[in-house]
Amino acid sequence: MLENPRSPRVRAVAKLSKRSARAETGLFLLEGPQSVREALQYVPAAIVELFATPTGWEKHPDLRALAAQNDIEVEYVTETVLAAMADTVTPQGLVAVTRQTPTSVREIFAAAPRLVAICEEVRDPGNLGTIIRAADAAGADAVVLTGRTVDPYNPKVVRSTTGSLFHLPISVGGELSDVIRRAREAGLQVIAADVKGDDLLAARADGTLGAPTAWLFGNEARGLDDEALTEADRALRLPIFGRAESLNLATAASVCLYESAFAQRAAR
Known part of the structure; x- marks a missing residue:
């Protein structure tokens, strides 16, 4: 479980709220069960990392099933770490790092x-x-x-x-x-x-x-x-x-x- 909100990994996720970091990495941030659910259903291959608090993950059996179907492992984090990663003031227990997939x-x-x-x-x-x-x-x-x-x-x-x-x-x-x-x-x-x-x-x-x-x-x-x-x-x-x-x-x-x-x- 990730417990340190100041770790380089947590900071790298948090930086995706800034356009410069998204442009540099080609990644972006997803927050909350609805966004994560849609990504798991429609673009599962684009999901790079999936983070959740144990309580947040337990609330959503459908997301657990979708993640398992697509061989995507969740990494547990503390509430403090999730808050450090998220852009919202009150994150809903789930954050994913996802590849940008624009079409020409x-x-x-x-x-x-x-x-x-x-x-x-x-x-x-x-x-x-x-x-x-x-x-x-x-x-x-x-x-x-x-x-x-x-x-x-x-x-x-x-x-x-x-x-x-x-x-x-x-x-x-x-x-x-x-x-x-x-x-x-x-x-x-x-x-x-x-x-x-x-x-x-x-x-x-x-x-x-x-x-x-x-x-x-x-x-x-x-x-x-x-x-x-x-x-x-x-x-x-x-x-x-x-x-x-x-x-x-x-x-x-x-x-x-x-x-x-x-x-x-x-x-x-």
């Missing part, structure tokens, strides 16, 4: 996707995690993150995805112009979600949303710049029927992705 932009569009979310300069970890989760729920084929978007392996992003990080391909670090070019070459229209765009209800009525689509989402505060809007085929905005000044980015992205999911399924 080329591979994503070579697979003939019908629905993709492109995130340009999305900076809030909670927003990005929720967009990834919404894309997964809506049946999107992939999420593409351009170079100025927050790291998807940031602990807050990982927690916000609630496991969806492991359910669909995610590309990291692409240039927006290259991503849009590849999307078009793959037969997708690129629609920017922007307050200056046309009413989404009109696009619903004219059948636009039933075609293969890459939705483009911008920065929480500034939205998309003029150059990005020019590169898109069309810009659409969500109507506001009440008194709200605007919608949170992740909420708006969820609605847009589901509108396309509904339209595409109806068209089939």
Whole structure:
């Protein structure tokens, strides 16, 4: 059992909360039973180390079974050591070190996707995690993150995805112009979600949303710049029927992705 919270091994795990350490090692941190469960189910080969307190491990027989099926051994740690490793204030008894598994932009569009979310300069970890989760729920084929978007392996992003990080391909670090070019070459229209765009209800009525689509989402505060809007085929905005000044980015992205999911399924 690991008992020393100041040991080099414990410190190496704790450093994964920092982007520089994740970039250097190609690893990231998973915390809690939900994230660990999804990793064990969908990407068990990516798990490098699995740590748990005896009490935390005892609470989850399903995780013990999944770990055994994949020949993954758990290393017991004290509550103090787990707290030193974790990014959260109140960790839930489980931490895993996992390899990052991004997919290239080329591979994503070579697979003939019908629905993709492109995130340009999305900076809030909670927003990005929720967009990834919404894309997964809506049946999107992939999420593409351009170079100025927050790291998807940031602990807050990982927690916000609630496991969806492991359910669909995610590309990291692409240039927006290259991503849009590849999307078009793959037969997708690129629609920017922007307050200056046309009413989404009109696009619903004219059948636009039933075609293969890459939705483009911008920065929480500034939205998309003029150059990005020019590169898109069309810009659409969500109507506001009440008194709200605007919608949170992740909420708006969820609605847009589901509108396309509904339209595409109806068209089939």
